[in-house]
Amino acid sequence: MDLLRVTALGKRFGGTEVFRDVSFDVPRGSLVSLVGPSGVGKTTLLHIIAGLEAAESGTVTHFGGKRERPQAILVFQDYVLFPNMTVFQNIAFGLKARKMKRAAIRDKVLPMLGYFHLEDRRDAYPSELSGGQKQRVAIARAMVLEPSLLLLDEPFANLDRNLKMETALFIRSTQRSFGITTICVTHDLQEALAMSDRIGVMLGGSLRQYAPPLDVYRRPVDMETARFLGPVNTITAPLARLLGLETCWLRPEALRLEPDPDGPAVITATHFAGHYLCYTLRVLDQDLVVYALEPMGQPGDRMHIRVSNQYPPIFSGSLPEDSCA
Ligand SMILES: Nc1ncnc2c1ncn2[C@@H]1O[C@H](COP(=O)(O)OP(=O)(O)OP(=O)(O)O)[C@@H](O)[C@H]1O
Secondary structure (H helix, E strand, O other): OOEEEEEEEEEEEOOEEEEEEEEEEEEOOOEEEEEOOOOOOHHHHHHHHHOOOOOOEEEEEEOOOHHHOOOEEEEOOOOOOOOOOOHHHHHHHHHHHOOOOHHHHHHHHHHHHHHOOOHHHOOOOHHHOOHHHHHHHHHHHHHOOOOOEEEEEOOOOOOOHHHHHHHHHHHHHHHHHHOOEEEEEOOOHHHHHHHOOEEEEEEOOEEEEEEOHHHHHHOOOOHHHHHHHOOOEEEOHHHHHHHOOOOEEEOHHHEEEEEOOOOOEEEEEEEEOOOOEEEEEEEOOEEEEEEEOOOOOOOOOEEEEEEOOOOOOOEEOOOOOOOOO
């Protein structure tokens, strides 16, 4: 079985249940991210997979059976680089501990320095590195050992906003090039969506959904998962009639704005979100969130709203109980 299999895992701390019945498979060579609010048990789950923590119930089977359990490496969120060692020495550390010969260590570490864009920092100490460089050293130090499982705990936690996505795409490309099965725990949803083969959404003590990122975003299993992934517009009956739809729930990108002095919607707020503009509008006593690539207007401007058939509703039909917009 070329999978890492997590089956019915449960964990308690004292009398408090953290999670129950968590099951998922990680195919060899794939990258999986576990996301969820703070305190839901993501790090605890990662520690159980790493063998650092015992589960209350359930099993973790590494690629075909416990007897063949291969090496798993956990990269902690605060990097834990050796402060008195250079970048080269940090990356070489695990190979040296395996008593590898000097020339063989050089042959392994030098390509890593190139791959991780650290050639000109090879003799620098961790205190002389930027957050992004430290992160790259920590991941290079793990990958040089060619682990069969790489576990990343909050790999973007200490990075500047603009470095997060760059690092996510870098992790993705290195993970693919080296074919290293990777499980990542993160708060950074956009980065997790961008780099992962599968996303596991942990909510309220269980793994609510485990699927490719676009499926979780477009076909969430319930409203709480939908809202965790991003804004949801509830289209109740009067608005649905106006838009020529049935009652449904739409992501912001499913709606289009057109400036129209006689339009039914009024812009109430707008902000620039980096790659797009985010508008909040009031229409028929409801608030809607709509994204646009081009500026559409200012608060107070009236708009016509169209529905794009490129983005089907994430749910349609009768309103579930937790559907309040
Ligand atoms: N050793 C421990 N003893 C008792 N409770 C613990 C222990 N470790 C974690 N917890 C509790 O278990 C819950 C899950 O913690 P965990 O760190 O796994 O969550 P998380 O989803 O990774 O959170 P965050 O995103 O904030 O890191 C929390 O309520 C935490 O306080």
